[in-house]
Amino acid sequence: xxxxxxxxxxxxxxxxxxxxxxxxxxxKRAGADAADAVAVRGVSQGVxxxxxxxxxxxxxxxxxxxxxxxxxxxxxVISTNDISGDGVxxxxxxxxxxxxxxxxxxxxxxADPSLLAKHFPDLDMLDPQVPTVSELEHRAREAESAxxxxxxxxxxxxxxxxxxxxxxxxxxxxxxxxxYLRSSQGISVTAIAGxxxxxxxxxxFTSAIHASDLASPSSVGRLAGERTVARLNPRKVATxxxxxxxxxxxxxxxxxxxxxxxxGSSITxxxxxxxxxxxxxxxxxxxxIIDDPLRVRGLRSQSFDAEGVATTKRAIVDGGVLTxxxxxxxxxxxxxxxxxxxxxxxxxxxxxxxxxxxxxxxxTATPAELLADIKEGFYVTxxxxxxxxxxxxxxxxxxxxxxxxxxxxxxxxxEVTIAGHLFDIFKSMIPANDLEFKYGVNAPTVRxxxxxxxxx
Numbered sequence: 367x368x369x370x371x372x373x374x375x376x377x378x379x380x381x382x383x384x385x386x387x388x389x390x391x392x393x394k395r396a397g398a399d400a401a402d403a404v405a406v407r408g409v410s411q412g413v414x415x416x417x418x419x420x421x422x423x424x425x426x427x428x429x430x431x432x433x434x435x436x437x438x439x440x441x442x443v444i445s446t447n448d449i450s451g452d453g454v455x456x457x458x459x460x461x462x463x464x465x466x467x468x469x470x471x472x473x474x475x476x477a478d479p480s481l482l483a484k485h486f487p488d489l490d491m492l493d494p495q496v497p498t499v500s501e502l503e504h505r506a507r508e509a510e511s512a513x514x515x516x517x518x519x520x521x522x523x524x525x526x527x528x529x530x531x532x533x534x535x536x537x538x539x540x541x542x543x544x545x546y547l548r549s550s551q552g553i554s555v556t557a558i559a560g561x562x563x564x565x566x567x568x569x570x571f572t573s574a575i576h577a578s579d580l581a582s583p584s585s586v587g588r589l590a591g592e593r594t595v596a597r598l599n600p601r602k603v604a605t606x607x608x609x610x611x612x613x614x615x616x617x618x619x620x621x622x623x624x625x626x627x628x629x630g631s632s633i634t635x636x637x638x639x640x641x642x643x644x645x646x647x648x649x650x651x652x653x654x655i656i657d658d659p660l661r662v663r664g665l666r667s668q669s670f671d672a673e674g675v676a677t678t679k680r681a682i683v684d685g686g687v688l689t690x691x692x693x694x695x696x697x698x699x700x701x702x703x704x705x706x707x708x709x710x711x712x713x714x715x716x717x718x719x720x721x722x723x724x725x726x727x728x729x730t731a732t733p734a735e736l737l738a739d740i741k742e743g744f745y746v747t748x749x750x751x752x753x754x755x756x757x758x759x760x761x762x763x764x765x766x767x768x769x770x771x772x773x774x775x776x777x778x779x780x781e782v783t784i785a786g787h788l789f790d791i792f793k794s795m796i797p798a799n800d801l802e803f804k805y806g807v808n809a810p811t812v813r814x815x816x817x818x819x820x821x822x
Contacts, residue, residue, distance in 0.1 A: 377494070379535055379545050382407060382429060385449065386537040389433045392458035394539060398435040398465070400476050401458075402538040404672070404713050405431045407547075410530030413499060415506040416522055423499060432713030433457060437465040441474040445714040473699040474716075476673065481705065482542045483670035483677070490662050492531070493549040493576040502527040505553050508583035509590075513557040516591025518598065523556030523567050525587070542674035550665075551577050555587045557594040566600070568593035568748075572804070575663045593747070596768075600780035603769060603821040609743040610784055610817040611736060611770065614800065616749050617809040621655060621726050623788055624648075625807075627756050628682060628690075630697030630708075630719045639759035639788065640688065648792045649686035652729065657682055657692075659707075659722035665806045666722045672711035677722065680706065692719040726809040728801035733811040734773075736798050743770035744779065744819055759788040783820040790816070 386403040393401035409427040413420060432445040435458070442464035446457060497505075510525035533547040554571035570590040572581035612620065624640075632638035640648075659677035661667050671677055673695055681689055693701070694709035694717045709717035737745070750764030762785040768775040791814050798811035 377492075377531070377547060379407070379533055379547070382533075382535045383537070383543070383545060385431060385454070386535045387543070388454050389431065389458060390537050390539050392454050393433060393435045393461060396435075396455070396458045396462040398437060398458070398462050398539075400436040400539045401434060402476060402536065402673070403431065403433050404711060405429065405535040406713055407533045408530065409532075410528065411499060411502065412526060412528035413502040413506055414524055414526045415503065415510055416524045418507055418510065420503060421524070430713045432711075432715075433461050434716060435461045435465050436474060436476070437462060439470045439472060439474060440465045440468040441471060441716065442468050443714060443716050473696040475695060475699070476538055476540050477542075477675050477695050477705065479540050481676065481707075482540070482674045483544060485676075486544065486669045487660065489660065489664070489667045489669065491546060491548045491575055491667060493551070495577065496531065496549075497529050497551065497577065502529060505583045506555075509553050509555040509587035512584040512587030513555050513591040514587075516557070516588060516595060518559050518595035519557045519591045520561060521558045523558050523569070525553075525555035527553045527583075536670070536672065536674055538674055544670045544674060546668055548668075549575055551575075551580060553580060553583050553586050555590045557587075557591045559594045560598050564598070566594055566597040568597055573665065575665065579663060597766070597778050597780070600766070600778035601769070603744075603779055603782060603819060605819060605821050606742070607816055607818050609740050609770075610814045610819070611733075611740075611743060611745045612812045612814070613745065613747045613767070614802065614809060614811055616746055617726070617812040618724075618805060618807040619749060620791065620795070620812060621724055621807050621809050623754055623756075623761070624655065624792070625682065625692065625721050625724060627759075627788075628688065628692055630691045630693040630701065632756060633691050634697050634700045637757050639755075639757060643688055644691065646688060647686050648688050648789070649683060649795055650793070651686045653683055653686045653795060653797070654681055654727040655683040655724065656680070656727060657721050657724050661723045661803075664723040664803075668722070671707045671709040672717045673705070673709040675705055675707040675709065677707045682724075692721060694719045721807075723803075724807040725801065725803065726797055726812070728799045728810045729797035731796070731798055733798045733800055736796060736811060736813045737770055737775075738773040740770045740773055744768075744782070744784070744817075745770050745775055746784065754788070761786050761788050761791060784817050785820060786814075786817045
């Protein structure tokens with residue numbers, strides 16, 4: 367990417383902090399009752415390889431700032447990536463003018479000062495060793511070569527490697543000042559097997575905060591190739607109702623459906639099938655779903671949210687019971703509750719709730735034990751489309767994977783639909799013991815009883 371001197375400049379957020387402070391002060395002088403400013407820095411480099419040759423190499427970098435002002439119960443947000451001369455004062459004046467003509471909103475406002483983060487633990491979120499372009503090219507080539515070396519792989523679908531550093535500074539008129547930097551690195555590869563109408567493709571990827579936590583490029587490529595070859599010659603299956611087992615690559619989507627419905631914005635809009643289910647038993651008593659923003663080296667870790675509120679590890683589901691919504695200050699006020707510290711925000715938008723590092727806790731059975739008593743069933747490795755109704759909880763998604771016979775994976779299956787209702791899915795969920803922390807949302811292998819498979 368950059369020489370070490372440039373990297374040092376990138377890691378210095380002093381100028382961004384000073385800019386955010388000036389924006390808040392300018393907003394107060396312009397007539398705002400309250401204000402907060404977000405300054406975001408991002409630098410990224412990516413390389414794409416196909417057949418051993420560089421197809422694309424991209425680099426982007428920039429600083430963006432956003433100012434939110436409140437005049438009474440009216441709010442406005444304005445953003446820019448270019449402030450020079452007297453730009454700070456002009457931006458603040460425009461924001462205040464916009465707020466004065468905005469509609470009243472009874473729920474807007476900054477966070478209660480008592481909730482603001484005061485301690486900022488070291489979450490080890492920054493790898494200071496930024497890889498060069500040549501290092502990224504080497505990673506991508508190694509991954510592609512490993513995929514092509516798998517017997518049955520006919521060609522490459524491309525490989526890529528990337529790295530970046532992003533940071534945020536948040537300053538509020540109530541006295542909060544926080545900042546963080548987070549690095550990211552990744553490798554991905556797609557392999558192709560077969561030809562014509564019998565062609566199949568699959569992929570693998572790895573991502574991490576620190577390079578030392580990445581899977582090796584060769585292992586990523588090899589797994590992509592093996593997955594692709596396993597998908598060759600898929601069969602259709604007849605429509606039936608059978609146990610369905612979700613591979614860890616796709617089981618995390620079930621957690622995502624729960625969290626989307628437990629988002630405070632969905633609850634206040636009454637567009638969630640969970641709107642009347644807080645405190646109720648949705649899963650077996652053994653089930654726990656955790657959101658942990660303080661996990662060391664977690665992909666989404668941070669010690670304060672986009673309103674400066676201290677974050678904390680929470681069991682969203684504990685003993686099978688839905689314990690909380692995900693709330694920012696505005697949704698919490700509307701629901702008569704207290705924020706859970708889940709505010710997220712871009713420079714051009716007001717805060718809204720969202721999760722951090724989510725995971726479904728592991729069970730006690732091995733994946734093989736989950737399959738052992740299944741006479742006929744479906745093992746899902748790929749989901750297609752987004753046919754989940756967040757209002758009703760109806761679930762229907764295209765899928766591919768492998769047919770289970772007498773506890774063993776037998777032949778590849780494609781072009782089927784799995785359908786059910788999320789309440790039934792949650793009730794019958796059985797997690798295996800193979801949880802790994804690889805993504806922003808993690809889950810082990812999961813077994814669900816009695817989903818409908820719509821086939822031929």
